[in-house]
Amino acid sequence: DQQVKQNSPSLSVQEGRISILNCDYTNSMFDYFLWYKKYPAEGPTFLISISSIKDKNEDGRFTVFLNKSAKHLSLHIVPSQPGDSAVYFCAASDGSSNTGKLIFGQGTTLQVKP
């Protein structure tokens, strides 16, 4: 049972436009969410995070939105750049469980065309 789902395996956008990557989760106990970016032949790198007490977090061109009632989060990249082309993973954890478990989605491959 996939508790964190990224239903779009791939996304293609034009340079300068907005990229929106989506992530759904099923466990209502999840209270901390993170996005990671992964280039080929490298490990994932942390991008941005959000706690369940917030509904939005912004860092430069990257904004994460959290809709707890819908169990949905999204990552917005504005404006998109060719260097943003990578695989993006969302991840979720349950802080109240006091464990180190972190659940990742399947990933979405973003291609930004010049």
Place this chain on the structure above:
Amino acid sequence: EAQVTQNPRYLITVTGKKLTVTCSQNMNHEYMSWYRQDPGLGLRQIYYSMNVEVTDKGDVPEGYKVSRKEKRNFPLILESPSPNQTSLYFCASSLSGWNSPLHFGNGTRLTVT
């Protein structure tokens, strides 16, 4: 430079031949974890460690062992590898665990024939 180092980067082995993938971090992080990445399945957690001598199972622990004898090292052991363990493996560490960003190594591509 702050980093997580895993070795080897590539490994081809045969079924049943014990192997160890090493992982070391130089950031004095409490938390370390192993993941495997498979097409269509994303990153799945194998084992994690909240501190020295404290380890616990992730979502896919079968066929793997770990140990955390020192804070900086967290080796992944496959006692009797099988072809279904062919995968891309990542080690990661973070300051405190579930609510702090992970730093990943560059991965180990394992092929078991």
